[in-house]
Amino acid sequence: MESPRLNIGVIGIRGAWSTESLRQHLVKKNAGGTIIQLDEMSYDFATGRAALNHHDLADFDGFIIKKMGKHYSSNLLDELELLELFERQGVRFFSSPKAIKSMISRLGCTVRLSENDIPMPATFVTEDIDDAVAWVTANAPVILKPLYSTKAKGMVLLTDGAVARQHFVELQARNDNIIYLQKYYDLSGSDYGLVFLAGEYLGAYARVGDGSTWHTTTRQGGKYCLYEPTAELIQLAERAQKPFGLDFTCVDIAITQEVGPVVFEVSAFGGYKGLFASTGLDASDLLTDYAIRNLTND
Numbered sequence: 001m002e003s004p005r006l007n008i009g010v011i012g013i014r015g016a017w018s019t020e021s022l023r024q025h026l027v028k029k030n031a032g033g034t035i036i037q038l039d040e041m042s043y044d045f046a047t048g049r050a051a052l053n054h055h056d057l058a059d060f061d062g063f064i065i066k067k068m069g070k071h072y073s074s075n076l077l078d079e080l081e082l083l084e085l086f087e088r089q090g091v092r093f094f095s096s097p098k099a100i101k102s103m104i105s106r107l108g109c110t111v112r113l114s115e116n117d118i119p120m121p122a123t124f125v126t127e128d129i130d131d132a133v134a135w136v137t138a139n140a141p142v143i144l145k146p147l148y149s150t151k152a153k154g155m156v157l158l159t160d161g162a163v164a165r166q167h168f169v170e171l172q173a174r175n176d177n178i179i180y181l182q183k184y185y186d187l188s189g190s191d192y193g194l195v196f197l198a199g200e201y202l203g204a205y206a207r208v209g210d211g212s213t214w215h216t217t218t219r220q221g222g223k224y225c226l227y228e229p230t231a232e233l234i235q236l237a238e239r240a241q242k243p244f245g246l247d248f249t250c251v252d253i254a255i256t257q258e259v260g261p262v263v264f265e266v267s268a269f270g271g272y273k274g275l276f277a278s279t280g281l282d283a284s285d286l287l288t289d290y291a292i293r294n295l296t297n298d
Helices: 017-028 075-088 097-101 104-113 129-138 161-173 231-244 272-279 284-298
Strands: 007-012 032-036 040-044 049-053 062-065 092-096 121-128 141-144 156-158 179-183 189-196 200-208 221-225 248-256 259-269
Touching: 007 017, 007 284, 017 032, 017 272, 017 284, 040 092, 049 075, 049 156, 075 092, 075 097, 092 284, 104 121, 104 179, 104 231, 104 259, 129 141, 129 161, 129 179, 141 161, 156 161, 156 284, 161 179, 189 231, 189 272, 189 284, 200 231, 200 272, 221 272, 231 259, 248 284, 272 284
Parallel strands: 007 032, 007 062, 062 092
Antiparallel strands: 040 049, 121 179, 141 156, 141 179, 189 200, 189 248, 200 221, 248 259
C-alpha cells in the first residue's frame, strides 16, 4: 500500500513477534515503525516536553499500542495516565489509552461485561478471606485469577478450601488485596479468540490444550488451530467488544459443557499471532492500513 509519508510509532516490546510485525509493515509502507517501550517514556511538566526513547513526541503522527510491557501490574494504570495526557493534547492512538485503561484490570473488564449483560463464568470478588474460602467450598472447582496477567500467568485451580485459604493469605501478603475467583467449567480442551478491527469481525482461531494442564494457553503446550465460529458466537463477541470502543481487539470465548458460551475477557492486545498462525490473516497489515487511512484523512 502506497501512502503519504507518515511517522507512526509502535508502543510495544522489541523482539516480540507482533510488535515487530507492526514495525515491519509500517516501514514497508513508508509510515514510520519506531518501537517505543513505555519504560523509555519521560515527561517534563514544566516545559511540556515529552521524550520517548530520546525521540520527541512531536515527531510522531500517531501510535499503535501493541503491548504495555513484559509484566502486567497496576503500574500500567500510571503509564496510561501519561498516554491519556498525550491523547488529550491531540496525539492519535490506536487504540485509545482511555479505552484501554477501562479494561486493563481483569476486574474492570468484568464489570463492563456484566453491565452489558454478557454471559461470563460465575465470578466472585472480595477482600475477605473467609468469604472467599466459603465461595470456593460451595463452588469448587474454581480458578483464582490475578487482576493483571496474560496467558494464564498466576492462575490457580482450587478445589479445597484449606488450600485456597493458603493461596489467599499469600496473595494478600504481596499487597494484592482483591481476591478474584471464577467458576471452572469444562471447555473440552479448547477456547476461542474472535478478532475485530474497528468493530468489524476479522476472523477467529482456537487455542487447543495438549492435556497437560487445565488451561489452553500456548505458554504451556496449547496450540493455535483453525476455527469457524457460528453466527451466534460472532454476534456474542461483537456485543462483548462494543462497549470498550477499541480499534483492535480480541474476545476470548469458550463453549462450556455446563452453561454454554461464556466470555472470559476482551483484550486490547491479543489476537495477532493466533489469527496469523491459524488462518494466515495478517492483522498487523490490516491495522497499519487502518491507522494510515485514519491519520491521512484527519
